[in-house]
Amino acid sequence: MSGLEGDAEQAELVQIARAIADPARPLSSLIGETGQLRAFVERHSHLSMEGSDRMTEGESTLPSGWAISPVQAALCAREPLRSAAFIQGLAAAINAALDAERPVSVLYAGCGPFALLALPLMAIFSPLQVQFTILEVHQEALDYARALIEGLGYGAHVAAFVCADAATWHIAPEATPDVIVSETMNTALGKEPQVAIMRNLFVQAPQAVLVPAAIAVHLGQPGRAMDEPCADWGRIFEVNAASILAWQEEQGSALPAASIRLPATLARAPKLLTRIQVHGKIVLHDYDCSLNLPLHLPGKPQLTGSETLAFSYQLGSTPGLACEVLR
């Protein structure tokens, strides 16, 4: 890329990033800009999005869960509200931590091939304001992310590119982050290692701001249509700073979760509802993106009403909620 082309590319990214990071912009107003961002990264990445045969190529099962393939991780860029919420939330967390004396240190765990949550912010914060540690378990995805960042001229924003499992990675004392960001999750915190990653990293840096700040799974019942609010019967499980610290004594293969008694009559099957507080008031609600779609209960039990569901959160290579039905 020539200097002039590089300037034009950076200018385009600045314009997209300013819009998405603007706290006055509701997430729903950012569909156009997140679409532009997706087109921008797909145009500049060496990763080909052609053909669906590479969907599972390069995925892996870690001791803490499923790490999706580079192509599948790239497809996350096509979820506009998810991407807008995480980028706007990360921008707000960085802004709140800005320090005239030193750069804010951001640890980005599970960057995927586009480092999508960090790349736009490199266009609007200087390397003196923010330094990213870009971490990814798949070398191929990390290589794509590195080529994209350096190709666009943002290499100075990166303190280190690290290929490692974020669920077991040890943070060097001199690299303790101010902000930890990770979107390594699936609906109802199933399959992927978000809980194990946040837990491992946050106990090493308990003063850090977590993005997302909280992910809660509730028990409820979807309305008859998507525009009808879901009935909410209570919170089953939540991962946030306080719960991670409370789990420090938990050494087993499961984390505690709530028991909830179902109403006497069920109009429709109970579902798991995933709500994500990304940062402050930036929240992803039911149906906002694939991560917030109501999900059937583990094991799809036959339920008639009045049963008590006793939940636990199972760690390991297939993490997620488990439930015992007490009749």
Ligand SMILES: C[S@@+](CC[C@H](N)C(=O)[O-])C[C@H]1O[C@@H](n2cnc3c(N)ncnc32)[C@H](O)[C@@H]1O
């Ligand atoms: C859902 S994708 C998200 C990609 C990108 N952060 C985004 O938001 O668009 C999750 C990424 O995290 C990576 N990942 C999953 N588990 C990981 C782990 N334990 N350590 C490091 N990276 C991991 C996957 O390989 C994948 O690239």
